Amino acid sequence: MNHIRSQILVCAGTGCTSSSSPAIIAAFQKELEAQKLTEEVKIVQTGCFGLCAMGPVVLVYPEGAFYTHVKADDVKEIVSEHIVKGRIVRRLLHKEGQDAGQTTSLSDTQFYKRQTRIALRNCGVINPESIDEYIGTGGYEALGRALTQQTPQEIIDKVLASGLRGRGGAGFPTGRKWQMTHDAVSPDGVKFVCCNADEGDPGAFMDRSVLEGDPHAVVEAMTIAGYAIGAHQGYIYVRAEYPIAIKRLQIAIDQAREYGILGENIFNSGFNFNLELRLGAGAFVCGEETALMTSIEGKRGEPHPRPPFPANKGLFQRPTLLNNVETYANITWILNEGPEKYAAIGTPKSAGTKVFALGGKITNTGLVEIPMGTPLRTIIEDIGGGCPNGKKFKAAQTGGPSGGCIPASLIDTPMDFDSLGSIGSMIGSGGLIVMDEDNCMVDIAKFFLEFIIDESCGKCSPCRIGTKRLYELLTKITEGEGTMEDLDTIEELCLHLKSSALCGLGQTAPNPVLSTLRYFRDEYIAHVVDKRCPAGVCKKLIHYTIDPAKCKGCTLCARNCPTKAITGAVKAPHTIEQEKCIKCGACMASCRFDAISKH
Amino acid sequence: MPNCKTVVPYAGTKEQEDRLRKVITQHKGQPGATMPVLQAAQEIFGYLPEEVQIMIAEGLDIPLTEVYGVASFYAQFTLNPKGKYRISVCLGTACYVKGASDVLAAVERHLKVAPGSITPDGKFSLDACRCIGACGLAPVMMINNDVYGRLTPDKVADILDKYE
Numbered sequence: 001m002n003h004i005r006s007q008i009l010v011c012a013g014t015g016c017t018s019s020s021s022p023a024i025i026a027a028f029q030k031e032l033e034a035q036k037l038t039e040e041v042k043i044v045q046t047g048c049f050g051l052c053a054m055g056p057v058v059l060v061y062p063e064g065a066f067y068t069h070v071k072a073d074d075v076k077e078i079v080s081e082h083i084v085k086g087r088i089v090r091r092l093l094h095k096e097g098q099d100a101g102q103t104t105s106l107s108d109t110q111f112y113k114r115q116t117r118i119a120l121r122n123c124g125v126i127n128p129e130s131i132d133e134y135i136g137t138g139g140y141e142a143l144g145r146a147l148t149q150q151t152p153q154e155i156i157d158k159v160l161a162s163g164l165r166g167r168g169g170a171g172f173p174t175g176r177k178w179q180m181t182h183d184a185v186s187p188d189g190v191k192f193v194c195c196n197a198d199e200g201d202p203g204a205f206m207d208r209s210v211l212e213g214d215p216h217a218v219v220e221a222m223t224i225a226g227y228a229i230g231a232h233q234g235y236i237y238v239r240a241e242y243p244i245a246i247k248r249l250q251i252a253i254d255q256a257r258e259y260g261i262l263g264e265n266i267f268n269s270g271f272n273f274n275l276e277l278r279l280g281a282g283a284f285v286c287g288e289e290t291a292l293m294t295s296i297e298g299k300r301g302e303p304h305p306r307p308p309f310p311a312n313k314g315l316f317q318r319p320t321l322l323n324n325v326e327t328y329a330n331i332t333w334i335l336n337e338g339p340e341k342y343a344a345i346g347t348p349k350s351a352g353t354k355v356f357a358l359g360g361k362i363t364n365t366g367l368v369e370i371p372m373g374t375p376l377r378t379i380i381e382d383i384g385g386g387c388p389n390g391k392k393f394k395a396a397q398t399g400g401p402s403g404g405c406i407p408a409s410l411i412d413t414p415m416d417f418d419s420l421g422s423i424g425s426m427i428g429s430g431g432l433i434v435m436d437e438d439n440c441m442v443d444i445a446k447f448f449l450e451f452i453i454d455e456s457c458g459k460c461s462p463c464r465i466g467t468k469r470l471y472e473l474l475t476k477i478t479e480g481e482g483t484m485e486d487l488d489t490i491e492e493l494c495l496h497l498k499s500s501a502l503c504g505l506g507q508t509a510p511n512p513v514l515s516t517l518r519y520f521r522d523e524y525i526a527h528v529v530d531k532r533c534p535a536g537v538c539k540k541l542i543h544y545t546i547d548p549a550k551c552k553g554c555t556l557c558a559r560n561c562p563t564k565a566i567t568g569a570v571k572a573p574h575t576i577e578q579e580k581c582i583k584c585g586a587c588m589a590s591c592r593f594d595a596i597s598k599h
Numbered sequence: 600m601p602n603c604k605t606v607v608p609y610a611g612t613k614e615q616e617d618r619l620r621k622v623i624t625q626h627k628g629q630p631g632a633t634m635p636v637l638q639a640a641q642e643i644f645g646y647l648p649e650e651v652q653i654m655i656a657e658g659l660d661i662p663l664t665e666v667y668g669v670a671s672f673y674a675q676f677t678l679n680p681k682g683k684y685r686i687s688v689c690l691g692t693a694c695y696v697k698g699a700s701d702v703l704a705a706v707e708r709h710l711k712v713a714p715g716s717i718t719p720d721g722k723f724s725l726d727a728c729r730c731i732g733a734c735g736l737a738p739v740m741m742i743n744n745d746v747y748g749r750l751t752p753d754k755v756a757d758i759l760d761k762y763e
Contacts, residue, residue, distance in 0.1 A: 014732050015733050017746075018736055018739070018748055052734070052736070053735045199732075203730060205730075241731060278631070280673075281673030282675035283673050295634070297630065297631045298630070298631035298633035298635075298669070299669065300668050300672040316630060359692070359735070359737060365735040365737070431692065433693055433696055447695055562708050584705075586705075590753070
């Protein structure tokens with residue numbers, strides 16, 4: 001075996017791949033070959049590091065130098081300076097803040113310091129396409145122990161004792177789900193284990209990162225689950241929109257099969273288990289458990305009423321255990337480190353950690369894993385680095401289209417299941433979208449409803465029709481046609497929808513509306529009474545004007561205007577004809593003299 | 600969204616049809632075969648015209664209504680052909696709060712087509728999509744498999760002009 005003296009880790013998650021990390025990997029390969037270093041330096045393509053905003057990122061060991069915004073052109077310098085001469089390329093190191101000194105170590109950054117990585121423990125650390133690297137970190141030990149030394153009930157007891165709750169949104173205790181499926185009687189003895197990898201919440205991507213960065217963790221946990229509940233077949237339902245995740249999952253399954261970790265008589269225990277991938281086809285409702293199973297059966301992914309619960313009658317009418325990716329990613333850690341250790345993290349009712357996908361108006365967009373109960377302030381200010389461009393933090397939206405917003409006044413709210421529930425939001429799948437003063441809350445509520453209308457499966461009328469009526473009322477308000485009575489109608493309609501829709505999608509659809517109404521009622525009133533959008537977003541309520549004192553008559557805005565609404569002679573102040581203006585903002589974006597304002 | 604019967608005449612080749620038949624034979628009789636077969640069919644033909652749906656229904660021995668029901672339910676399946684370059688502008692939450700709707704409007708203005716449709720020369724088709732998971736680069740759009748991130752409306756024209 002060659003002695004590897006240095007390892008170059010390049011992130012190959014979706015974020016960095018989109019910002020061209022494959023070209024960087026190819027450049028490293030070429031440069032190492034050119035300098036005859038391939039024997040002693042190894043390139044490792046890893047899963048997501050989490051700091052997507054800084055991508056593409058490269059980490060060089062043993063020094064632990066953390067390079068960000070790397071370009072293929074920088075590769076030559078990294079190889080000849082760092083690898084050959086041992087001199088770290090300081091200009092590419094990750095910088096924090098404007099004046100702060102340069103940090104070299106990844107774990108020293110503000111972004112990582114406050115995180116506790118359990119579900120993401122291997123993401124950005126190992127090569128996800130190598131089963132040996134996974135085994136090298138203690139992978140498949142928990143499965144070996146389970147199959148050869150433990151009874152199914154002992155495993156379920158450990159999951160129960162850990163206090164782990166489902167990370168997909170509802171927060172149902174995982175151990176109880178395992179127990180129910182274990183206890184359920186199947187007419188022919190057949191049971192199934194399923195994994196919900198249909199991450200549909202727009203703005204959440206932690207499941208994708210786990211699948212891309214540590215697919216074996218999911219394979220191992222599902223096999224353990226199969227043993228615990230008595231199933232021999234598992235399905236992973238993954239979004240077709242995640243091609244890298246699909247590829248790596250398939251590699252992981254094939255490798256596990258080759259090593260005898262999936263298939264017949266695993267570890268000579270007499271236990272058989274197989275896994276198959278099923279691809280979703282772009283339907284948000286398929287994240288709902290009954291709809292997901294209907295979709296695996298090859299039908300339209302429509303939900304059906306519960307009971308019967310999937311634990312008793314699920315996929316193909318057999319008892320089925322369904323957990324989400326992040327939930328499975330916690331399982332082997334719990335079994336290896338002990339449930340007590342897991343239960344000690346977080347809060348008494350929300351044990352462990354949660355991964356949040358930090359996005360929107362925040363400096364450090366990316367994935368963060370923190371102990372449950374960490375205040376929102378820590379995430380926004382310390383880990384996220386606040387809103388960019390000195391803008392003021394206005395609200396954070398959690399739980400996607402099913403969740404609600406947390407206003408700036410509640411920034412000290414602990415992030416756990418119960419605290420968020422009590423203020424009308426939810427953890428949901430862990431999407432955390434930050435909004436600043438330039439975002440209109442009525443518009444955001446309307447945005448989520450538009451999403452729900454698109455994604456409503458149409459089976460039950462409260463959701464199919466109710467969300468549409470709600471959307472019409474909100475549109476009326478954003479166009480300045482709303483009345484105060486409309487606000488009461490909206491609230492009433494929301495309550496009906498909550499109580500009468502068939503599945504979780506419809507029942508939670510009003511949440512973004514109700515929570516913005518609760519915390520930003522004055523903004524709704526500004527639209528209704530003053531016919532004004534305080535954030536300057538709602539097009540019908542804003543006007544663009546040119547300040548004649550600042551306009552130099554350069555004609556740039558007039559040439560950029562798609563509707564020819566701007567007139568004026570060269571070197572004379574221009575004016576906008578309001579009737580022709582479609583408020584696209586092209587003029588304001590093009591003006592070099594800051595002469596155009598929006599109000 | 601106009602995703603019903605297409606007006607474009609069917610132009611499948613014998614080679615494509617043979618490939619589809621092979622896929623159907625592989626999956627026939629398996630529980631839950633409809634979706635994998637439809638996904639393969641879309642891969643082969645680029646879309647799912649009525650003729651292809653009939654072949655699948657007859658091949659798998661299931662009602663055509665069931666095939667059409669599934670094909671029209673999921674956003675990934677399209678009953679209309681797509682352009683040579685498929686543009687998807689992400690309207691996921693992270694992109695939306697960072698101005699994705701202005702980016703979409705700029706693409707619409709530049710190509711003079713609405714989301715869900717195709718340019719008359721068949722070069723570009725435009726769709727709004729929900730989150731491709733590259734939230735760190737918001738706002739983003741995809742043209743075929745290339746991702747363009749950190750977009751602003753004024754960058755749109757230069758990007759589109761690169762496509763011949």
